[in-house]
Amino acid sequence: MPEILIQYEAEILSSIGETFIMVGVSILAAILLGLPVGTFLFLLRKGQVLENRFAFSALNLLVNIIRSFPFLLLVVFLIPFTRFVIGTAIGTAAATVPLAIIAIAHYSRLVEQALLDVPKGVMEAAISMGASVKEIIVKFLYVEARSGLVLGLTTSIISFISYSTIMGVVGGGGIGDFAIRYGYQQFKTDLMIYMIIIMVILVQLIQFTGTTVSRLIDKR
Amino acid sequence: MPEILIQYEAEILSSIGETFIMVGVSILAAILLGLPVGTFLFLLRKGQVLENRFAFSALNLLVNIIRSFPFLLLVVFLIPFTRFVIGTAIGTAAATVPLAIIAIAHYSRLVEQALLDVPKGVMEAAISMGASVKEIIVKFLYVEARSGLVLGLTTSIISFISYSTIMGVVGGGGIGDFAIRYGYQQFKTDLMIYMIIIMVILVQLIQFTGTTVSRLIDKR
Amino acid sequence: MTVQVFKAIIISIVITLHLRERGFFLIKLHDVSKSFGRFQAIKSVSLTIDKGEIHGIIGASGAGKSTLLRLMNLLEIPDDGEVEINGQNLTNLSSKDLRQERKSIGMIFQHFNLVANKTVYENVAVSLQLASFPRKERKSRVMTCLEFVGLETFCGKYPAQLSGGEKQRVAIARALANSPRVLLCDEPTSSLDPNTTAEILGVLEDVNKKLGVTIVIVSHEMEVIKGICNRVTVLANGEIYDTVLIEPSRIQMMDNSPRYFVEQLTEGRVIADA
């Protein structure tokens, strides 16, 4: 192992840990909240089972507002909220709040798109069997769109990693921030390159897993 | 109009112009290069007409590498290339280079996903008619996936706007950077909020256009 | 094949025992109209389908048969008119009650509409899940229905791995699974060979006779209509041209060996074996 990696081993390991925490929480948020939000964006549309012009516009606007904020300003803007939720606005835990919110907005769009590709006939079959909205979602929509949902999540996770690199701003840490602070600002180019290699490996692993899983579960 | 907007009118207008340039170039890059890259990601897959394990892995890795870079470091990393292409590495024109590269990588993933949702039967019809690869792409794949391609582009454009806010680093300017510099760093909160409102309106317009267009061209 | 028919009969008896007494059903359309854009697909149609009847709908391609059928469970919302099932006006029901009502209306779609990411077994099982069919009996019920259509060995396959006829049979099994009281069938045998068709029609007749299920069948095959229906509506250009009462000629069962095809082909005028 190159000497510089040994020298910074502790910092590197903890920054990897920070990235995992930040991205992990984002993934959770994407699944627990982004998925429902995206599902509602789909179901509230014209012609869908929960068609509701007003609710759709409101939800759509909310997602757009989050997506409109320059990320840095979103972080700042959310400070009071973060402080309320986490107790502090700095550090890795605090950094997860804006990341999670961005994650929800980001993934919900990809969910909406994946659901739009479910064939109409499948929805009709569900409706004709008397499925409730919940059943339509869980037993039909998610089943039929599952490979798209997994691929979308993969794309989102990789974006979360990219967003997490900006979280140095509030002391979030992480590999990307480490690369920027030590590698870029302190001109340790070799260290920076190693960090980038770690990130490439991480992203490559995630993409590989996502692609493979989505192919395995796609029976269409 | 609020006084502060009048006071900064010239700067605001020019920052809007900068955002348009940066995002416009990104859109062009996404369409001219991201679309083909995404199409190849799809066509080189197992079971598709250009199936080629090696070429797929290479292209996939390339896209992943770009997506792995912390955006700030990608900007820095590309400086020599930017200087070569644009003649300088600072300013709005220079900022378009890293943005365009990110745009290609970002959109190509969404293109890949949209194409994966084209029913197999349509591909079979194309193949049985003796369509060349180019014809399969243009006359079948893009036609059948068009609403997904438009929605994906919409999602991407909104991400490009978000990425462009970081381009202040190399003097790229833009609304987001303006909001950060004047509104945030100088505590002109009202100015910052106006800038964010402009961005929300912009994003909302783009999303509305994208959603509408994709619905109009979706005949499935 | 006779073995299978026998099985099917046994099975229907089992279902009969399983079910409580259920009233016969009837479907009423009052002046129902449906337009797509400027094109009027159904023009003020009134039609009463009696309890326990097997009602055929026939007509040229594009006459409006599928649309009419889809109006009966409100998959298409009528522009005008009312749809009544068993005395209940579907058009006025709350969405919850409508859902409940739909659980007792089975539907076989012209294009099958199977869930591509569910196995054959899961495609059939899902309708039981939706109707909160007792969990323990689900498996045996699904297998029973798959046996009806001769696909008991196909449980683990996905629709993309099935032939056209196999897909159609899964769709039939799915519609039957939940012991519906009304069965809407849109060309249920269009992809099936004559033997399988006869078999399926036998199952439908049994279901009708033994369980009193009201059946509406859209078909372009004269034999199917003639072989099973009591009354037939002839549709033309979105209007009822005529309604004809007929005596169904009990469908003759044939053995499913390829020999049958050869016999049929060569009957009377054999030229040569190649």
Add this chain to the structure above:
Amino acid sequence: MTVQVFKAIIISIVITLHLRERGFFLIKLHDVSKSFGRFQAIKSVSLTIDKGEIHGIIGASGAGKSTLLRLMNLLEIPDDGEVEINGQNLTNLSSKDLRQERKSIGMIFQHFNLVANKTVYENVAVSLQLASFPRKERKSRVMTCLEFVGLETFCGKYPAQLSGGEKQRVAIARALANSPRVLLCDEPTSSLDPNTTAEILGVLEDVNKKLGVTIVIVSHEMEVIKGICNRVTVLANGEIYDTVLIEPSRIQMMDNSPRYFVEQLTEGRVIADA
């Protein structure tokens, strides 16, 4: 309807004039096998289809008919054996030559496989574009083919707006548009009423007689097979059970009025008008 048939005949003559002399075609399968996973769908089948023949393939649901047909233009790559069309071994062709060869092989899919985002017109036109059919004549050619199938007024509609039978007819028009020399038809009339079926079969016969197009038809409808084929392969469990030579009984044309259905239904045993 007779007007349409007349039209169709006129049209086929026009096509004949339009085309250069073309050799008749033949299809040969040598010991072809195809498995899906562990399941062998086609088991070492050898079959020769003569030039200009109308060849039927019949068999029970799941017998392997569609798979066999799809092997003929290499949509399914055989695990073993060779596929030859007009003396050319398709399995050895470069992908460019294979593409070229496919342009002269029309295919009607069991599930239509229309492009959902193309209009009826565009769905038919695309096969002409692919074959670099002279740009000027495209429009009239597309309209001719749509007239064949009685859909000349449906140009601007999208597949989702069509009935099942209309979709199927668009698929037929698409396959005919490019004047193919071999036509592979997978259940081409499964969704069509008897009149439209007779009409379409008439068109296919004309195309075969006047242009020497070799036709392979998979169908489960005995009438279709009997009415048009010269020779029939009976398939069972992925193997050829028998090949039977028959004398096609020229399909009788019927008028397409709803009266026909009523007559058929009531023939001999009228009970009552409801």
Add this chain to the structure above:
Amino acid sequence: GKQDEKTDKENVQEKDQEEVTLKVASLIPPMTEILELVKPKLAEESINLEIVVLGDNVQPNTALAAKEVDANFFQHVPYMEEFNRNNDSNLVPIEPIYFANYGTYSKDYKSMEELPEGAVIAIANDVSNIDRSLSLLAQHDVITLKEKTGSYYTTADIDENPKNYKFEEVDLLMLARMYDDADAVVMTPAYAAPLGLTPKSDALLTEGDENDFAITLVARKDNEDSEAIKKLAEAMTSPEVRKFLEGNYDETAIPAFK
């Protein structure tokens, strides 16, 4: 009127003949304000001053080294030297302009003594500012530091920390916002000013001007002697700038030139 017009024209012509464009990279006020202030004066001398505002504190040096700008104005000399060491560049200080009087601020506590055991102190997260923040605390004996090993002190170099302060490193941009969150914040006056804080009246500790950290106009070896740079340096050390700094940035930006 006629005569005025004529002289105007002449002026324009004159300008056209010898106008030089001078690009200077900078970050935030008061740096950018000083540059804006001297702009008209330089214009009189046919120098078109173009201010390039960048958003991070490496790019101005990268751009200067790559000759994309002619000078920059955002850093102190130790930071510049560190850049030279690492990038093989030859940036040179031209003229120190002002001391950004680094200070420690606290919302809840009036003096350093009041700051309790284990209090959280927010400091900037880039290496040179970590070094500077720790040095400031060491200067006032709040902590003691070990012998400097590398070019910068890091939190690992803290020798004694009697009151067990916790150091939270955040981005420069966030520092001011941490005023609410942390028990104390160490920052430059430029970031403190928008909060209405000045080193003179609000800081618990300040750096003063007994240090090497004056914000300095920096150029390159190859252009340090050019006429334009000299005029720029001259303009930036003029009485007007001093007056401006003293008037608007009392003790916040202490003029560093004589």
